[in-house]
Amino acid sequence: MRFSTRIAAVASTVALAGGGMLATAGTAQAAKSDCPKTYLCSWATTNFSGLPGKVAYDNSNLRQYYKFANSRSMYNNGASCSVRVWAGTNYTGSSVVFKIGYQLHDTSNSVLRNGAGSNRWC
Structure with a gap:
């Protein structure tokens, strides 16, 4: 049970970090x-x-x-x-x-x- 909780926590963190990178990349301005x-x-x-x-x-x-x-x-x-x-x-x-x-x-x-x-x- 404890092992599954850690995997879920790591997966959540990676998903949030990845989502943050996508959001940042989408706001870049052209020139x-x-x-x-x-x-x-x-x-x-x-x-x-x-x-x-x-x-x-x-x-x-x-x-x-x-x-x-x-x-x-x-x-x-x-x-x-x-x-x-x-x-x-x-x-x-x-x-x-x-x-x-x-x-x-x-x-x-x-x-x-x-x-x-x-x-x-x-």
Whole structure:
């Protein structure tokens, strides 16, 4: 009986410790560094928190992607050229050019304050 009680206590402790590790790992935050090379990335939060949405090609309708339609921060991690991002779909409305490495921590004071609509590289 005493042996079974010890095994149960050890098993409980291991389960709690393991559960604690899982909970800690799940709360880790993504960052700008989570934007892969050659991509334009967008976050639905300011300052690149959370997981980014990402595109690597021209898109006439970024509004179909939640993190671009609700963009609050953006980063061009492209390898060879700039990317122009328009507020409207089909390359319409105001736009901003993101040179390689350009980042926008908060879109609220830019032409992208209501999200990104389309993009074209180089």
